Amino acid sequence: MLASTISAREWRGPVWLIAVIMLGLLAGCGPSKVVVEGDFPAPTISKLPISLGVWYDPAFENHEMYDEAASKTESSWLVTTGQAQVEMWDIMLQGMFADVVPMVGAPGTDQLNPKVDAVLIPEVLELQYAIPSHTNVKVYEIWIRYRFKLVTITGDPIAEWTMPAYGKTPTAFLQTDQAAVNLAAVMALRDAGANFASTFTRVPAVQNWLEQQLGNDQGAGE
Amino acid sequence: MIHKLLSTLAIAGTLILSSGCVTSTVDQMVFNEPTEGIGGATVVILGRRHASDYDTEPDFVECVGDHISSGDRTIQVIGELDFVNEFYPWFEPRTAPLQIADLERLMQREPKVAQKLASMNTQYMIWIDGNTKDTDSAGSVTCAIGPGGGGCFGFGTWGSDANYEATIWDFGESAEVGRISTKASGQSYMPAVVIPIPIIAPVQGTACDGIGDQLLQFLSSEY
Numbered sequence: 001m002l003a004s005t006i007s008a009r010e011w012r013g014p015v016w017l018i019a020v021i022m023l024g025l026l027a028g029c030g031p032s033k034v035v036v037e038g039d040f041p042a043p044t045i046s047k048l049p050i051s052l053g054v055w056y057d058p059a060f061e062n063h064e065m066y067d068e069a070a071s072k073t074e075s076s077w078l079v080t081t082g083q084a085q086v087e088m089w090d091i092m093l094q095g096m097f098a099d100v101v102p103m104v105g106a107p108g109t110d111q112l113n114p115k116v117d118a119v120l121i122p123e124v125l126e127l128q129y130a131i132p133s134h135t136n137v138k139v140y141e142i143w144i145r146y147r148f149k150l151v152t153i154t155g156d157p158i159a160e161w162t163m164p165a166y167g168k169t170p171t172a173f174l175q176t177d178q179a180a181v182n183l184a185a186v187m188a189l190r191d192a193g194a195n196f197a198s199t200f201t202r203v204p205a206v207q208n209w210l211e212q213q214l215g216n217d218q219g220a221g222e
Numbered sequence: 223m224i225h226k227l228l229s230t231l232a233i234a235g236t237l238i239l240s241s242g243c244v245t246s247t248v249d250q251m252v253f254n255e256p257t258e259g260i261g262g263a264t265v266v267i268l269g270r271r272h273a274s275d276y277d278t279e280p281d282f283v284e285c286v287g288d289h290i291s292s293g294d295r296t297i298q299v300i301g302e303l304d305f306v307n308e309f310y311p312w313f314e315p316r317t318a319p320l321q322i323a324d325l326e327r328l329m330q331r332e333p334k335v336a337q338k339l340a341s342m343n344t345q346y347m348i349w350i351d352g353n354t355k356d357t358d359s360a361g362s363v364t365c366a367i368g369p370g371g372g373g374c375f376g377f378g379t380w381g382s383d384a385n386y387e388a389t390i391w392d393f394g395e396s397a398e399v400g401r402i403s404t405k406a407s408g409q410s411y412m413p414a415v416v417i418p419i420p421i422i423a424p425v426q427g428t429a430c431d432g433i434g435d436q437l438l439q440f441l442s443s444e445y
Contacts, residue, residue, distance in 0.1 A: 041308070044310060046333065190310070190314055191316055198311070
């Protein structure tokens with residue numbers, strides 16, 4: 001028999017080749033994965049004279065959205081935004097506030113954290129996406145709904161509010177679904193930054209707190 | 223035999239080189255046109271992206287900018303993405319000023335924006351709003367592949383409509399000083415006998431040339 005004359009060393013090549021082909025075929029059956037990546041510019045904005053602590057919960061830092069395919073003709077989706085979220089919010093907050101300090105742990109009476117005026121805790125409440133095969137519209141869309149908590153260093157609430165963000169990108173020639181979803185997510189993150197920058201000082205509870213921190217002339221008018 | 227081959231090649235070449243027909247119209251209404259061009263000042267061209275059902279294509283905005291730069295090399299056009307990144311987050315779809323008064327308010331509220339605009343020596347901001355969309359389509363092309371080879375057969379056609387409006391803001395005058403609109407439509411064809419041969423109507427390119435020419439007349443002393 002032919003097989004009996006082939007040594008183990010001779011078999012190694014074809015086995016690897018078959019394994020690679022099988023893995024490739026299996027990868028085709030898995031979900032469409034997107035790890036969101038993008039460049040986020042620093043904001044052109046007057047900094048608030050506030051020392052702000054930031055606490056990214058592990059759920060936020062590692063945020064991902066998994067959407068299981070509804071039918072065999074569709075693909076499941078895994079969109080990982082955590083790393084891009086942290087990157088964008090770090091750049092945004094450092095551009096908005098005089099001093100931004102990452103917290104060691106969640107603010108609380110038992111937690112030793114650096115001294116700051118307040119701590120911001122962002123949270124992704126919901127992330128939805130739409131692709132042309134879902135909607136028959138030649139646009140890829142991402143919606144993100146955030147909840148922000150502004151608390152004291154001991155965890156006492158100062159303000160809590162929700163904020164939407166939206167990004168879309170049209171279909172483009174030779175653009176994969178993954179690349180288009182990534183671009184829509186980057187647009188949604190940019191929109192989140194823009195929305196936060198333009199509305200932060202208008203959140204009533206934040207406005208009151210800023211008035212106490214900075215005085216009436218600076219806090220209310222922002 | 224050779225004669226037949228040459229005539230077939232000539233027909234194919236003509237089809238490839240030809241393009242679908244496009245008709246276009248341009249309307250303009252401008253005031254305070256600079257009589258000696260814009261000198262050393264810069265111009266920024268931005269696309270409107272706040273509508274829910276369409277976006278002004280970034281490549282159209284780039285095309286208009288390139289048309290102006292290549293028409294008069296003394297005019298410095300700032301790239302859209304560079305500008306939007308430089309002034310983030312104030313020119314995002316959510317925050318972009320819709321009126322020049324909104325921009326004035328932004329500059330008062332955010333002195334950094336005013337400083338950057340002054341350092342760039344930006345004289346004109348041009349907003350382009352509109353898009354190109356496919357309209358009616360008809361016909362079909364069928365392709366097949368087999369052991370002996372493959373090929374396509376059929377005929378397809380589709381229309382495209384481009385509709386854009388450029389609004390010119392003058393920072394010196396703190397006023398809107400002009401509006402230029404262009405409409406272009408055309409029909410594209412794709413006959414397929416073994417090989418599909420697309421005959422694309424350059425609708426977006428025609429609209430770009432139309433609006434670019436009018437903007438050049440406005441901005442350049444050479445036109």
